[in-house]
Amino acid sequence: MALKNQLFLGSFVHCKALDELEYLHNAAICVDQSGTIVAVETECDAVKAKETVFPRLGWGDAEVEVVAAKEGQFFFPGFIDTHLHASQYPNVGIFGKSTLLDWLNTYTFPLEASLSDPAKARQVYTRVIRKTLSHGTTCAAYYATIDVPSTNLLADLCLSLGQRALVGRVCMDQLSPDYYRDTSAETSIAATRASIAHIQAADPAMSLVRPVITPRFAPSCSAALLRQLGALAAEHPTLPIQTHISENAAEIALVRSLFPEDASYAAVYDAVGLLTPRTILAHAVHLTAAEADLVAARGAKVSHCPCSNSALASGAARVRWLLDRGVVCGLGTDVSGGYSASVLAAARQAVLVSRHVSLAGDEGGEGEGERGRERERERLSVEEVLFLATKGGAEVVGLAGRVGGFGLGMEWDAQLVGLGRVDAAGEVEGPDGGDVDVFGWESWPERMAKWVYNGDDRNTKRVWVKGRSVHERR
Numbered sequence: 001m002a003l004k005n006q007l008f009l010g011s012f013v014h015c016k017a018l019d020e021l022e023y024l025h026n027a028a029i030c031v032d033q034s035g036t037i038v039a040v041e042t043e044c045d046a047v048k049a050k051e052t053v054f055p056r057l058g059w060g061d062a063e064v065e066v067v068a069a070k071e072g073q074f075f076f077p078g079f080i081d082t083h084l085h086a087s088q089y090p091n092v093g094i095f096g097k098s099t100l101l102d103w104l105n106t107y108t109f110p111l112e113a114s115l116s117d118p119a120k121a122r123q124v125y126t127r128v129i130r131k132t133l134s135h136g137t138t139c140a141a142y143y144a145t146i147d148v149p150s151t152n153l154l155a156d157l158c159l160s161l162g163q164r165a166l167v168g169r170v171c172m173d174q175l176s177p178d179y180y181r182d183t184s185a186e187t188s189i190a191a192t193r194a195s196i197a198h199i200q201a202a203d204p205a206m207s208l209v210r211p212v213i214t215p216r217f218a219p220s221c222s223a224a225l226l227r228q229l230g231a232l233a234a235e236h237p238t239l240p241i242q243t244h245i246s247e248n249a250a251e252i253a254l255v256r257s258l259f260p261e262d263a264s265y266a267a268v269y270d271a272v273g274l275l276t277p278r279t280i281l282a283h284a285v286h287l288t289a290a291e292a293d294l295v296a297a298r299g300a301k302v303s304h305c306p307c308s309n310s311a312l313a314s315g316a317a318r319v320r321w322l323l324d325r326g327v328v329c330g331l332g333t334d335v336s337g338g339y340s341a342s343v344l345a346a347a348r349q350a351v352l353v354s355r356h357v358s359l360a361g362d363e364g365g366e367g368e369g370e371r372g373r374e375r376e377r378e379r380l381s382v383e384e385v386l387f388l389a390t391k392g393g394a395e396v397v398g399l400a401g402r403v404g405g406f407g408l409g410m411e412w413d414a415q416l417v418g419l420g421r422v423d424a425a426g427e428v429e430g431p432d433g434g435d436v437d438v439f440g441w442e443s444w445p446e447r448m449a450k451w452v453y454n455g456d457d458r459n460t461k462r463v464w465v466k467g468r469s470v471h472e473r474r
């Protein structure tokens with residue numbers, strides 16, 4: 001159905017810089033039928049918009065749908081999940097005491113293999129898209145499985161349900177069970193080509209869905225497969241690439257033993273042309289300084305996955321350290337290594353993990369002088385994790401300037417957030433605010449902090465992607 005022009009009214013909050021949110025109150029944003037922001041006006045209500053903005057845009061009143069945020073609600077850019085496995089969604093929360101390598105064999109490969117059943121794939125993929133949309137995720141970088149038809153189905157479902165996505169057919173030709181492995185590098189490449197062709201035909205302009213070249217991780221790929229994937233990436237210079245790196249100590253030791261001629265894990269990818277500005281590296285928990293510098297020099301990006309890194313006991317990634325080295329970072333839920341499909345939960349965990357990082361090296365006193373200042377810098381703020389969840393994520397998935405904020409010319413990927421309002425009798429008035437109680441005296445930065453620490457999908461009232469309404473909480 002064709003979109004109408006839309007006028008959004010109320011409070012808008014988005015990231016201006018890494019540590020700075022911009023608050024626009026009594027504002028208006030006009031979004032045209034293509035889903036593009038064509039006007040951002042402050043101190044503007046519906047009457048003023050109709051009198052002064054619509055004529056400028058050539059809009060007649062009758063053609064415009066008006067969406068007004070209620071008192072206390074605000075529009076926020078949609079979240080960008082830079083790393084999750086759609087095929088693992090049924091396993092969220094199921095990992096026992098496992099760590100990465102035994103978790104893959106025990107929980108993950110059997111589930112992923114079972115999604116070659118088309119009915120099961122449709123069920124799981126429909127649910128993960130609806131679930132993530134309900135949490136405000138307007139763009140997701142998905143891993144599917146090795147199965148081409150169900151990978152293609154995931155892309156088709158993203159298009160029909162309206163979620164922006166990168167969709168990757170997983171490449172893996174070694175070190176997994178026989179029942180779940182590409183039979184050779186050549187079959188892996190042929191299957192990947194088939195999936196790329198399908199997704200490109202489904203959305204030729206890549207307006208919503210793009211294929212992404214997806215070597216699972218170095219241990220899953222023979223040297224021949226990695227080389228051929230590097231060649232495929234060179235042949236398709238606009239396609240993104242996604243993989244895992246340096247998540248867990250046993251995995252890093254395995255990479256060292258499998259690729260003894262390469263100086264490091266990052267060097268394995270670099271040697272075959274897979275470390276590029278289009279590359280999304282999930283985890284990056286234990287990178288050495290030389291590897292972080294190589295990643296920065298190549299312009300590759302990092303998806304920080306704090307829920308997964310904590311759940312699978314992989315370690316605490318040093319986000320400030322990566323940012324200081326010039327590595328662009330976003331947030332990933334990493335379902336189902338991560339136990340939640342919510343980017344807000346990942347943002348919250350990113351704050352908490354950064355506080356653990358700041359304790360490393362001594363017994364965690366406040367710290368005096370230089371070390372005390374370093375400690376404080378290591379701790380991420382609410383503003384910073386919201387940046388990672390939106391603008392940072394946009395850069396990670398190659399959509400900087402297009403989504404992640406409310407600038408003129410950007411696409412309207414947004415969520416309407418509502419918090420609980422406590423009345424004079426101590427009851428919550430109006431719609432369900434979930435765990436977030438606002439008394440009315442809080443500043444806006446305090447409200448944002450309350451949302452980050454206690455918010456969930458009950459606060460996500462409505463979601464739009466490219467101007468299309470794709471979720472509404474009833």
Ligand SMILES: O=c1[nH]c(=O)c2nc[nH]c2[nH]1
Pocket residue numbers: 085100104108216217244247308334337
């Ligand atoms: O968190 C992770 N999830 C996975 O599915 C995976 N595969 C390789 N390495 C991985 N790490």
